[in-house]
Amino acid sequence: YGTMRVNARGHLEIGGVDSVDLAKRFGTPLYVYDVELIRNRAKSFLKAFRTMGVEGQVSYASKAFSSIAILQLVHQEGLGIDVVSGGELYTAMKAGFPPEKIHFHGNNKSPEEIRMALDYQIGCFIVDNFYELELLHRLCEERSRKVNIQIRISPGIEAHTHHYIITGQEDSKFGFDLGSGQAEEALKRALSLPLYNVQGFHFHIGSQIFDTKAYRLAVKKIYQHLALWKEKYAYEPAVLNLGGGFGIRYTQDDHPLPVEKYVEAIVGEVKKEVEERGLSFPKIWLEPGRSIVGDAGVTLYSVGSMKEVPNIRRYVAVDGGMSDNIRPALYEAKYEAVVANRVLEPRDRVVSIAGKCCESGDMLIWDLPVPDLQSGDILAVFSTGAYGYSMASNYNRLPRPAVVFVENGEARLVVKRETYEDLVKNDLPLTAYTNI
Numbered sequence: 001y002g003t004m005r006v007n008a009r010g011h012l013e014i015g016g017v018d019s020v021d022l023a024k025r026f027g028t029p030l031y032v033y034d035v036e037l038i039r040n041r042a043k044s045f046l047k048a049f050r051t052m053g054v055e056g057q058v059s060y061a062s063k064a065f066s067s068i069a070i071l072q073l074v075h076q077e078g079l080g081i082d083v084v085s086g087g088e089l090y091t092a093m094k095a096g097f098p099p100e101k102i103h104f105h106g107n108n109k110s111p112e113e114i115r116m117a118l119d120y121q122i123g124c125f126i127v128d129n130f131y132e133l134e135l136l137h138r139l140c141e142e143r144s145r146k147v148n149i150q151i152r153i154s155p156g157i158e159a160h161t162h163h164y165i166i167t168g169q170e171d172s173k174f175g176f177d178l179g180s181g182q183a184e185e186a187l188k189r190a191l192s193l194p195l196y197n198v199q200g201f202h203f204h205i206g207s208q209i210f211d212t213k214a215y216r217l218a219v220k221k222i223y224q225h226l227a228l229w230k231e232k233y234a235y236e237p238a239v240l241n242l243g244g245g246f247g248i249r250y251t252q253d254d255h256p257l258p259v260e261k262y263v264e265a266i267v268g269e270v271k272k273e274v275e276e277r278g279l280s281f282p283k284i285w286l287e288p289g290r291s292i293v294g295d296a297g298v299t300l301y302s303v304g305s306m307k308e309v310p311n312i313r314r315y316v317a318v319d320g321g322m323s324d325n326i327r328p329a330l331y332e333a334k335y336e337a338v339v340a341n342r343v344l345e346p347r348d349r350v351v352s353i354a355g356k357c358c359e360s361g362d363m364l365i366w367d368l369p370v371p372d373l374q375s376g377d378i379l380a381v382f383s384t385g386a387y388g389y390s391m392a393s394n395y396n397r398l399p400r401p402a403v404v405f406v407e408n409g410e411a412r413l414v415v416k417r418e419t420y421e422d423l424v425k426n427d428l429p430l431t432a433y434t435n436i
């Protein structure tokens, strides 16, 4: 998978580097990223647009994993990014990301965050609600600045992993509702505000989606309105931003499409709609997060204690858990794993992998087939590259793990492991309290 293979020592190798050596050198838990896979995924998205002969912009949804190095990497590969907070924006600027290739999402951007983004002169704001529509414009007036905006629409189609639901009025905190006329109201208002260049529309229909149906349906639905809006307001969008959500493989039950299939389906549907309706073809933007970094990430843990509950289960505890990967506890997300130092040994036992946090729910994998495990073995959990580090916490005052990039036989530390000193750096002693 990617550059992952089993080497001559029977160890898991990633990017030409022995994962057991990585665990020794950088310690565990450790997030390891296969850089080549990230590069290839980015290239596949861009190539798919080129093959279809249309202009596209692919922006990495940096919420999936934001750090200076990953943003520099996706910039090298020609992607833009989306940010959803002042913190993500700050990280992007620290990474030297060109501000014109950054766009800003979020259902409650604060005035401070908006001012910051205006000062950095980012490329585009995705306006989510009426409050923001007015607020952003006021802040543009303060600075006499014109900005690009896209209007976030809630299309009433929600895709779930294996199916989609259509609701007249989507019950979502994001975006302007399409069916009830809110979206049209927002467009009218935005077109009347002089400091807005209304680039187009955005929608995001869900995450970890395995087929193209929901995307095609959402495109169809929005074009019914776009045709009408052209007549009424002589307005046609220059950009149609369809968000992210492209699924990846976590376990053998997941069957994602190659990313180019999503692009083909989306572009194909837009082409069909504009041709049928005599509209002009917009630039298509996508915002993949998980499908850029998700399956490129592996977490290495050291096996510690084990507990046998007679006739029921064998618990094997590792040195991380819900603090570095909240997804199993939060979403009942499933993962696969191997024992990195003994990949080829027969997996004739079944164990459950527990984290080290003080919560019964801190279980990473139930019923994993493994060889006879020993304390000190290295467990490699696959597909942890998206929403792992980015949703990590210091619960139980566990320092966040380090992040390492591997490529062509070389390993590079890109995020240092937190120290105990980091954990207390914002704490003030009780005596300081009286002085505030």
Ligand code: LLP
Binding pocket: 061, 064, 105, 204, 206, 207, 208, 243, 244, 245, 246, 287, 288, 289, 290, 291, 327, 386, 387
């Ligand atoms: N664009 C927008 C507007 C989004 O809200 C999201 C994700 C994306 C793009 C990227 O979606 P992706 O391609 O990564 O599926 N924490 C959850 C996922 C939350 C996704 C939120 N929005 C998880 O761990 O599964």
